Amino acid sequence: NAGVTQTPKFRVLKTGQSMTLLCAQDMNHEYMYWYRQDPGMGLRLIHYSVGEGTTAKGEVPDGYNVSRLKKQNFLLGLESAAPSQTSVYFCASRRLAGGPREQFFGPGTRLTVL
Amino acid sequence: AQSVSQHNHHVILSEAASLELGCNYSYGGTVNLFWYVQYPGQHLQLLLKYFSGDPLVKGIKGFEAEFIKSKFSFNLRKPSVQWSDTAEYFCAVNGRNSGNTPLVFGKGTRLSVIA
Numbered sequence: 001n002a003g004v005t006q007t008p009k010f011r012v013l014k015t016g017q018s019m020t021l022l023c024a025q026d027m028n029h030e031y032m033y034w035y036r037q038d039p040g041m042g043l044r045l046i047h048y049s050v051g052e053g054t055t056a057k058g059e060v061p062d063g064y065n066v067s068r069l070k071k072q073n074f075l076l077g078l079e080s081a082a083p084s085q086t087s088v089y090f091c092a093s094r095r096l097a098g099g100p101r102e103q104f105f106g107p108g109t110r111l112t113v114l
Numbered sequence: 115a116q117s118v119s120q121h122n123h124h125v126i127l128s129e130a131a132s133l134e135l136g137c138n139y140s141y142g143g144t145v146n147l148f149w150y151v152q153y154p155g156q157h158l159q160l161l162l163k164y165f166s167g168d169p170l171v172k173g174i175k176g177f178e179a180e181f182i183k184s185k186f187s188f189n190l191r192k193p194s195v196q197w198s199d200t201a202e203y204f205c206a207v208n209g210r211n212s213g214n215t216p217l218v219f220g221k222g223t224r225l226s227v228i229a
Contacts, residue, residue, distance in 0.1 A: 035219075
């Protein structure tokens with residue numbers, strides 16, 4: 001199993017450009033999450049999904065959109081990138097039930113917006 | 115709303131010193147508790163987790179954590195740190211009976227272990 005994978009690993013954008021980050025998991029997990037990590041701020045939840053076709057806002061959703069068209073994929077979109085969105089983005093997933101609901105993380109995408 | 119506080123932003127220890135990282139949470143219900151570690155340039159990995167039973171939980175690489183319900187705390191400990199423990203450590207919590215709530219993370223504690 002590859003676990004949780006993210007594409008791309010690095011990206012540099014200019015202000016106003018758009019892009020989509022892809023997260024894929026092969027563990028058949030129902031729940032998927034997008035976080036951003038900034039120095040001294042920990043991980044902050046952007047959006048999450050509790051199943052195919054459903055999404056919900058997290059703590060810092062502004063400027064981002066998401067889609068979960070397939071159970072294994074969770075896309076994060078930036079329609080018009082801003083320098084404040086320079087960050088490291090982590091995707092995570094977990095199963096619906098059973099156990100303490102541990103989240104599994106991807107390797108991250110480092111995004112710089114100039 | 116849930117919240118997690120990690121008391122130390124940056125801890126510097128010599129090799130073989132003992133480690134204790136503080137974590138307090140705020141949540142009005144039964145919780146699951148986690149410690150994750152992030153080595154430089156890598157993603158988050160689970161160190162240990164607590165959901166019920168013995169409040170002293172043992173994880174990987176010699177780490178342990180103790181859940182003290184009365185203090186809303188879940189402090190991480192290791193008797194003797196190694197240089198390879200240099201990393202950032204995150205405490206996280208979610209509600210056990212609240213369905214699909216995501217993990218809420220603390221801001222992290224950076225540990226630097228020096229020779």
